[in-house]
Every structure is written in C-alpha cells, then in structure tokens.
Amino acid sequence: MAAPRTLDRTLTALADPTRRAILRRLSSGEARVTEVARPFSISLNAISKHILVLERAKLVKRRKVGRDHFISYRSEPLDAAAKWIDETRNFWASRLDTLEQLLREEDAANK
Amino acid sequence: MAAPRTLDRTLTALADPTRRAILRRLSSGEARVTEVARPFSISLNAISKHILVLERAKLVKRRKVGRDHFISYRSEPLDAAAKWIDETRNFWASRLDTLEQLLREEDAANK
DNA sequence: TTTACATTCAACCAAAAGGTTGAATATATT
DNA sequence: AATATATTCAACCTTTTGGTTGAATGTAAA
Numbered sequence A, B: 001m002a003a004p005r006t007l008d009r010t011l012t013a014l015a016d017p018t019r020r021a022i023l024r025r026l027s028s029g030e031a032r033v034t035e036v037a038r039p040f041s042i043s044l045n046a047i048s049k050h051i052l053v054l055e056r057a058k059l060v061k062r063r064k065v066g067r068d069h070f071i072s073y074r075s076e077p078l079d080a081a082a083k084w085i086d087e088t089r090n091f092w093a094s095r096l097d098t099l100e101q102l103l104r105e106e107d108a109a110n111k
Numbered sequence C: 001t002t003t004a005c006a007t008t009c010a011a012c013c014a015a016a017a018g019g020t021t022g023a024a025t026a027t028a029t030t
Numbered sequence D: 001a002a003t004a005t006a007t008t009c010a011a012c013c014t015t016t017t018g019g020t021t022g023a024a025t026g027t028a029a030a
Helices: A004-014 A017-028 A033-037 A044-056 A076-109 B004-014 B017-028 B033-037 B044-056 B076-109
Strands: A060-065 A068-073 B060-065 B068-073
Touching (some): A004 A044, A017 A044, A017 A060, A033 A068, A044 A060, B017 B033, B017 B044, B044 B060
C-alpha cells in the first residue's frame, strides 16, 4: 500500500483548478514551463510553483534539456487515486447495504 | 455538469487524512459529533471544524435532534469525484495512445 | 431551577498556500 | 564577450487552514 501521504499530495494537487488546467494543457505531450504558462493570466513564477506541486505529487515529470525544462504528464497517481476512490465507494456500498438491511429487519420485527 | 468548485471542495475535503478517517468512522451509520471525535487526539472543536468542511463538501449530512447533531455519510460527492477521475484517465489514455502512435510512425519514417 | 451536557461561536495563533516582484543562475545566441 | 532567454530562488504579502482555549447557546436531567 502506498504511504497515505502520497494520496494526500495527489488529492491536494488535484484540488486546485489551475493545476488541473495545467495537466490538461499537457495533453499534446511535453511542454516547456513557459509554454505551459502562456494561456494563464498569473505570473510565470506562480505557474512554476504549481508545476513544483504537481511534480512533488508525481503528476508530472520534468526532463531538463539545457535551459529548457520539459514537463509531461504521469498517469500513476491518478490511477492510484482512482483505486482509492473505488475501494472507498465499495466499502461504503457494502456498509450502506448492511445498514439498509438492518433497518428492514428492525421494521419486520416491529410489524 | 456540476460547478467545478464542487470538485475543488470534494478533493480538498478528501485531501486531509483526519477527514478521511472521520468518514470511515461513520461506517456504522450516524454518529454524534462527540462520538465522531472520541478516537482522535485533537480537540472536539477541531473535529467540529473538520465536520463543517465535510458538510460544505456534502460528504456528510447533519440531522439535529435536540442538542445532538447526528452526522452521516453521503455518497454523491465521491461518486462525482470517481466520475471525474475516470473521465480524466480515459482522456489521458487516448492521448497517450495517440502520442505513442505518432512516435511509432516517426520511427517508421526514419527507418 | 440548577446543573450537566452537546455543540457552536469567537478570538487568537502558527504554518501553509497562492500570489507578487526582483535577483540569481544557467544556457543560447549574436 | 555581450546579450537574450528559460527557469528558479528569495523575500515578501495576504488569505486560508488547522489547531488551540474560553465563552455562549440550547437542551436534557436532577
């Protein structure tokens, strides 16, 4: 099982709309930091920080070539997050079934 | 489509381990705020705030009976988050296929 | 009607988040 | 060698977050 902090980082990174937009922006492959930043109205430095957050969450990879840093998407954290969410939903689905069943039994006992 | 802020709130709420633990704690049905707080080492007030965050994200529901507030889990936000993550993963799966294909073609052209 | 209990409100605090600007660093270009 | 470009680092600011403590509120129990 991955350290829980990994999930924290993934969800925190994804919770910000600017960062989600940055990820989408990488859909055509690698992009340099300046290219990533272009469509946004905030400063290049702010984008640089967002990229760092994504990088720490392993949602992007950085490939340095000379002065250029090529940023690209990594799918693993999203896979792991999907797994966690699915497991949690399954956990709840069974719990809710059980609760519903209990209510039904209780109901039958009171008839 | 749900307002994007909804997703922000869901992911932000889920990004905190204490709040994820609180959700799990609700698996046996409703619980009063004090009951929710019991296993945690932080103050009741801190838990009360966490519950408020979960409530704003609609991850829990509150039913007031006299002085007791009964907190229970709501599944919709997690369903919506799962949907978003799946869509995003699909989006990426097709993009990555395309990129890989491009590389293969390029490779063939250079043979 | 006092007293106890469940919960929130209010004020406060330290640390983190998200932004800014300006300087530093490293690499390209002329 | 000088200049331009790409990026980060550093300092700073404001707002938010996650926590605290103490008081207020509302309800239940003695």
